[in-house]
Amino acid sequence: MNVTVFGLSLAELLTLAAAVVLVLARWLPPGARRPSTLAGAAALAVSAIALAVLGIRWQLLPVLAGGAIALAFAAPSMLRWRAGRPARRARWWMALPGSAACLALILAGAAAAWALPLPVFPKPSGAYAVGTTIMQWTDPDRPEIATSRTDDKRTVVVQLWYPAQGGPPAAQRAWYLGRTAQEAQRVARGEADYLGLPRFILDEPARARTRSVPDAPVAGGGDRFPVVLFSPGLGGVRTQNTAWAEELASRGYVVAALDHPYDSAVVTLTDGRTIRTQVAATGDQAEDDRRAAGWTAVRAADLSFVLTQLGRLDRDEIPGLLTGRLDTRRTAATGHSLGGAAALQAARQDPRFAAVIDLDGFPRDPATRPFRQPVLALTHDVKPGEEPDYIPRLTRVLQLSTATGYRLTVPGAAHLTFTDAPLFLPPLPALIGSLGRTAGPRITAAATVAFLDATLRGRSGGLTAALSRYGHLTVL
Known part of the structure; x- marks a missing residue:
C-alpha cells in the first residue's frame, strides 16, 4: 500500500x-x-x-x-x-x-x-487474509417494479468478502468502487451526481484499492463461516463499508453486501448496462416517508432473496468459490441508514436471520410487530433538539424484540462515521464526526464483531462490557 x-x-x-x-x-x-x-x-x-x-x-x-x-x-x-x-x-x-x-x-x-486524500484502508486485524468476489442474481418470482417492462425481474449485484488463503504480498488488490478502473470511475461519478457534489470530490476513492484479493482461494481447513448480509444507505453502493467488511472477513465471517438497482446511485450489471438511481426526495415529508417505506420493503426482500441464493451457493446449486463453506444457519442482517431499516424489516419477516445490526438507521417498517432476533443499533451522537423522533422510535422497535436489544451511542460520531467516508471525505465534524480518519471504522468493526461473536458464535461472555467501551450503551 x-x-x-x-x-x-x-x-x-x-x-x-x-x-x-x-x-x-x-x-x-x-x-x-x-x-x-x-x-x-x-x-x-x-x-x-x-x-x-x-x-x-x-x-x-x-x-x-x-x-x-x-x-x-x-x-x-x-x-x-x-x-x-x-x-x-x-x-x-x-x-x-x-x-x-x-x-x-x-x-x-x-x-x-x-x-480529500486517496483512501488507505486499514490492515484487517484477524487471522485470515481476505478475498472478494462479485455475483449477480435474478429473482424469477419478483417483477422489477421500477420499470414498466412486464418481463423485467428483480436483479441484485452482491459482493462477497471472505476468509482467504494468504497470497504473495505483491498480489493485486481489488479496486474499491468496482470490478475495474472504468467501473470505479462510473460509480464515483454517479455517487457525486446523486449527492450533488462536483465529480472531482470523489476522484480519489475511484483510484483506491482495498486490502482484498479478487477471487482468492478460500481459507483452508473446511470451516463453515457465519454469514453477514449488508444493505448500504439510501443511494449508497455495496462497497461503502469495505473496511468493515474486510475486518469481519479477517475474523472468519463472510460478508455479502448488496447493490440495490434503481436505489443505489450506480449499479453495473454483467451485461454492461449501468443502472442509475431513481431515488429522489419530493420535499413533502409525508410523501418522502411513504417512498422510504417502499424502498425499505424492496431492500428487505432483496436481503431475504440473497440469503436464499447463498444457501444454494453453499449446496453447489450455484457455482462459486464458497460452496460448502457457508453456515447460513448463523446469519445476520445488517445495514447502514436506510439499509439498517431494511435489516430490521427483513429480520421481522424472515426468521432465518439470527441477528440484526442497524448502523444509524431510522426504522421504516410500518408493521412494527414483535420479532425474535437480538439487535445491535449504533447511533451517532444525537444533539438536543436534533431528529426528535429518531431515538424514541428506534427504542420502541428494539423493545419489540423478544431477545436483548443494544443501543450504542458513539460520542463524536456523525451519520457517515459508520461507513468508509472518514477515510476520504473532508474531516468536518458535521460530515464524518470528530473521531478522525480511522477511529470511526475501527469502532464500528470492533462493536459489531463483539455482537456477532456473541449472537452467531455463542461467545456471549462480557458483551455488555465490550460494547460499553465504545460509547453510551442502553440495554433493552
Whole structure:
C-alpha cells in the first residue's frame, strides 16, 4: 500500500517542499538564494516527473503552478548571474504580493490533498487474509417494479468478502468502487451526481484499492463461516463499508453486501448496462416517508432473496468459490441508514436471520410487530433538539424484540462515521464526526464483531462490557 503523510505520498511531499523552497528562496540571505533556487528547481523537476509516471492528482496542480511561477520569476536573475552580469531583483514591496500569491496556491493545493486524500484502508486485524468476489442474481418470482417492462425481474449485484488463503504480498488488490478502473470511475461519478457534489470530490476513492484479493482461494481447513448480509444507505453502493467488511472477513465471517438497482446511485450489471438511481426526495415529508417505506420493503426482500441464493451457493446449486463453506444457519442482517431499516424489516419477516445490526438507521417498517432476533443499533451522537423522533422510535422497535436489544451511542460520531467516508471525505465534524480518519471504522468493526461473536458464535461472555467501551450503551 502507498505510504502517505497527511494525505500526501512521498513524491507529493517532495513536490510541496520544492515549491515552498522556490517561493521562499527570494527572501533568503544573498548567499543562500542561488543554491536554494537550484535545489528547489531540481527537486520540483524530479517530483513532477515522478508524478507524471505515477499519476498527478488534481490537488497537486496548484502546488506545481505555484512552484513554476516562483521559478519563472527567479530564472531571469539566475541567467544574468550565470552570464556574469549583476542580478536585478524587484523591490521587496513589489515581490511580496507575487510570493504571497504563489504560497497561497501551494497551500491551497496541500490543503485540498489533505482534505480529500486517496483512501488507505486499514490492515484487517484477524487471522485470515481476505478475498472478494462479485455475483449477480435474478429473482424469477419478483417483477422489477421500477420499470414498466412486464418481463423485467428483480436483479441484485452482491459482493462477497471472505476468509482467504494468504497470497504473495505483491498480489493485486481489488479496486474499491468496482470490478475495474472504468467501473470505479462510473460509480464515483454517479455517487457525486446523486449527492450533488462536483465529480472531482470523489476522484480519489475511484483510484483506491482495498486490502482484498479478487477471487482468492478460500481459507483452508473446511470451516463453515457465519454469514453477514449488508444493505448500504439510501443511494449508497455495496462497497461503502469495505473496511468493515474486510475486518469481519479477517475474523472468519463472510460478508455479502448488496447493490440495490434503481436505489443505489450506480449499479453495473454483467451485461454492461449501468443502472442509475431513481431515488429522489419530493420535499413533502409525508410523501418522502411513504417512498422510504417502499424502498425499505424492496431492500428487505432483496436481503431475504440473497440469503436464499447463498444457501444454494453453499449446496453447489450455484457455482462459486464458497460452496460448502457457508453456515447460513448463523446469519445476520445488517445495514447502514436506510439499509439498517431494511435489516430490521427483513429480520421481522424472515426468521432465518439470527441477528440484526442497524448502523444509524431510522426504522421504516410500518408493521412494527414483535420479532425474535437480538439487535445491535449504533447511533451517532444525537444533539438536543436534533431528529426528535429518531431515538424514541428506534427504542420502541428494539423493545419489540423478544431477545436483548443494544443501543450504542458513539460520542463524536456523525451519520457517515459508520461507513468508509472518514477515510476520504473532508474531516468536518458535521460530515464524518470528530473521531478522525480511522477511529470511526475501527469502532464500528470492533462493536459489531463483539455482537456477532456473541449472537452467531455463542461467545456471549462480557458483551455488555465490550460494547460499553465504545460509547453510551442502553440495554433493552
